[in-house]
Amino acid sequence: MTGIELGRNIARLRKKAGVSQRVLAQALGITVQAVSKWERSLSCPDVMMLPDISRYFGISIDDLFFEKMPDKTVFEKNSTFRI
Numbered sequence: 001m002t003g004i005e006l007g008r009n010i011a012r013l014r015k016k017a018g019v020s021q022r023v024l025a026q027a028l029g030i031t032v033q034a035v036s037k038w039e040r041s042l043s044c045p046d047v048m049m050l051p052d053i054s055r056y057f058g059i060s061i062d063d064l065f066f067e068k069m070p071d072k073t074v075f076e077k078n079s080t081f082r083i
Helices: 003-017 021-028 032-039 047-057 061-065 072-077
Strands: none
Touching: 003 032, 003 047, 003 061, 021 032, 021 047, 047 061
């Protein structure tokens, strides 16, 4: 997962919810510029913001990062990854 994907997911969720960057920024207590930077992958939200962002959209933090979770075969290919 890269910041690019996170930014795209936030933009997608915001548009799906039908809210502007300004409305999202106000709800989270941040600037419109911060939301714009996230969506353009110029920066990422602070980790402490992730629960607020996920709550706003009514999704889990995992869903902010992944549209769908990778299947089991992805984990099997990476022998260093342990669940």
